[in-house]
Amino acid sequence: MNKIVDIYWHGIYYFYKHTFIQSRFPKKQHEEGITMHQAPSTRGTNLEHVQEMNRALVIRQLRNTQAISRAELAKTTGLQQSTITNIVNDLISWGLVQETGMLQGGRGRRSIGLKLNGGLLKVIGVRLARAFVSAGLFDIDGKEYAIQRVEADVRNQPEHAFHIMKEMIRELLGGEHRQVIAGIGLAVPGPLLSDGGNIYLMADFMKWEPVFIQRELETEFGLPVYVEQDARAGALAEWWFGSQRQQQGTMIGVLISQGIGAGIITDGQLYKGQVGFAGEIGHMSIHYNGIRCECGNLGCLEQYCSVKTVMNDIGVLLKDGEPSSLTEGFTYADAISALQEEDPACVKAFDKAARFLAYGLVNIVNTLNPDRIVLGDDLALAGDFLLERVKAVLADRTLPGAYEKLAVQTNTVSQDPVLVGAGALILDDILQRPAYFKNKKNFD
Numbered sequence: 001m002n003k004i005v006d007i008y009w010h011g012i013y014y015f016y017k018h019t020f021i022q023s024r025f026p027k028k029q030h031e032e033g034i035t036m037h038q039a040p041s042t043r044g045t046n047l048e049h050v051q052e053m054n055r056a057l058v059i060r061q062l063r064n065t066q067a068i069s070r071a072e073l074a075k076t077t078g079l080q081q082s083t084i085t086n087i088v089n090d091l092i093s094w095g096l097v098q099e100t101g102m103l104q105g106g107r108g109r110r111s112i113g114l115k116l117n118g119g120l121l122k123v124i125g126v127r128l129a130r131a132f133v134s135a136g137l138f139d140i141d142g143k144e145y146a147i148q149r150v151e152a153d154v155r156n157q158p159e160h161a162f163h164i165m166k167e168m169i170r171e172l173l174g175g176e177h178r179q180v181i182a183g184i185g186l187a188v189p190g191p192l193l194s195d196g197g198n199i200y201l202m203a204d205f206m207k208w209e210p211v212f213i214q215r216e217l218e219t220e221f222g223l224p225v226y227v228e229q230d231a232r233a234g235a236l237a238e239w240w241f242g243s244q245r246q247q248q249g250t251m252i253g254v255l256i257s258q259g260i261g262a263g264i265i266t267d268g269q270l271y272k273g274q275v276g277f278a279g280e281i282g283h284m285s286i287h288y289n290g291i292r293c294e295c296g297n298l299g300c301l302e303q304y305c306s307v308k309t310v311m312n313d314i315g316v317l318l319k320d321g322e323p324s325s326l327t328e329g330f331t332y333a334d335a336i337s338a339l340q341e342e343d344p345a346c347v348k349a350f351d352k353a354a355r356f357l358a359y360g361l362v363n364i365v366n367t368l369n370p371d372r373i374v375l376g377d378d379l380a381l382a383g384d385f386l387l388e389r390v391k392a393v394l395a396d397r398t399l400p401g402a403y404e405k406l407a408v409q410t411n412t413v414s415q416d417p418v419l420v421g422a423g424a425l426i427l428d429d430i431l432q433r434p435a436y437f438k439n440k441k442n443f444d
Contacts, residue, residue, distance in 0.1 A: 052434065055091065055434040055435075056432045056434060058073060058079070059096075059434055060247065062114065063431070064245040067113035068103075069103050069113060069114065070085065070111065070112070090434075091434065094437040095120055096116060097114055097115070098115055118139050118143060122181045123137075123138055123182055124137055124181060124223075125184075125185050125419045125422030125424075125425075126169065126185065126186045126419075126422055127186075127416065128165070128186065128189070129230070129257075131151065131153055132149055132151045133149070133150050134148060135147075135148045135168035135169060135419075136416075138423040140427060141241075142420055144420075147415070148168045148172070150164050166217075169217070169220075170221075181223065182426055183223050183224040183426035185226050185423050185424065186213065186214075186226070187230040187233035188228075190231060190261040190280055190282075191229075191280045224426065228422070229263070230418045231254070231255040231261030232263035232270050232272070233417075233418050233421030233422045233424070235253030235270070236263065236424045237424055238251070238411060238421075241413050241420060242374070242412040247267075247268065248267050250265065250266045250370040250372075251264075251370060252265075252279075252368065252372070252374070253265070253376060254281070254374065254375050255418070256307065256375065256379035257306065257377040260281060260305070260357075262364070281360055283295050283302070284301050284363065285298060286356070286363075287304075291303040291304070301357070301359075305352075306353075307379055310349050310350060313348075314326065314335055317348060322348065323345065324345035326338055326346070335349075350385060350386070351389060354382070354385070354389035355389060355393055358397075361373060361390065366399050370406065371405070373408045374410070375390070375408070376410065377411075377418075380411055391408055394408065
């Protein structure tokens with residue numbers, strides 16, 4: 001345990017050492033200017049910057065609709081009709097927007113519909129997990145073109161993980177879409193302590209700190225690479241590609257698997273915190289003198305409701321003689337199937353996990369007052385069993401009025417949301433600077 005805690009603080013030491021040096025000797029800013037999720041400038045803006053902001057606003061509206069008219073765009077964005085006309089003409093000439101045909105409007109009026117050209121460019125998403133590595137090719141609409149997955153425990157083998165990732169990316173780049181692939185997004189487990197894509201701490205990956213993963217992949221493939229914590233990537237996918245395409249408000253996407261993390265999105269922007277630890281709810285203490293966690297703290301949430309805990313609890317129940325169809329050596333998939341058949345041991349273990357997860361979420365709701373909570377990853381496979389119990393605790397324990405307007409659901413993205421979200425990291429950046437599409441060299 002002491003070794004694990006030492007490695008944890010060793011990662012933090014490396015991070016602050018690096019960021020201190022960078023603050024004293026800053027590198028030249030990236031020539032293209034805007035970087036992903038960059039904080040708004042406190043300085044004045046010129047006309048071109050205002051135009052980019054307006055274009056990005058129009059694109060956000062288009063991302064949330066199947067088709068929309070110019071008049072409706074003017075209404076929803078608050079921009080003048082002439083401004084909308086100019087922006088739409090630019091976006092059409094750049095190939096980013098297409099006309100779709102006639103739409104039926106109010107008072108029987110008909111107008112030409114507009115939509116994003118989803119297939120204009122592609123992105124590669126890569127997910128690094130504790131037990132597997134996966135990669136996929138996606139377009140602006142989140143449409144999947146190819147998926148790869150390799151089962152492997154790479155927690156202590158960064159070289160092996162790099163090899164797998166590179167082979168996957170190389171294969172995806174070798175297809176017919178090579179000329180329109182804009183970049184690579186990588187989602188990794190949290191807690192993630194990183195700076196500019198360089199990993200200084202990644203929980204349970206003891207030999208990975210420090211690893212210059214962004215530089216390694218950019219050098220290899222000559223494409224921009226973004227690195228993000230997996231829960232934030234999953235939340236981003238749900239925000240843009242889920243069934244409820246939210247434009248405003250706060251959504252919290254919670255991943256519950258071997259660990260627990262959350263992605264916090266407000267008005268389309270990911271919140272990361274000062275050093276990137278925002279959303280690490282798995283290490284929120286819910287018992288001042290509880291179970292010792294790998295991070296060194298006591299009573300961390302993930303010690304009570306992670307998939308690892310569920311599996312251990314079922315194992316203990318079986319040894320204690322609890323009736324069950326499961327036998328020694330059962331898998332998590334076996335446990336989910338047994339739960340659906342109301343297996344007594346599984347019902348007890350999953351009920352406990354659902355209640356403890358909800359206790360943690362009570363603190364989140366009372367602190368952030370979100371519009372929506374989306375539960376995803378392995379524990380969410382429990383479906384309605386999980387939702388019913390989480391909602392019951394939230395209704396009973398949150399502050400008056402906080403629960404009534406809160407939506408709680410499981411993930412609605414049909415593919416792996418973390419993998420889709422890894423690709424969305426690139427899209428989210430590019431679509432905030434639409435002039436990218438003006439430069440035809442990006443598509444040669």
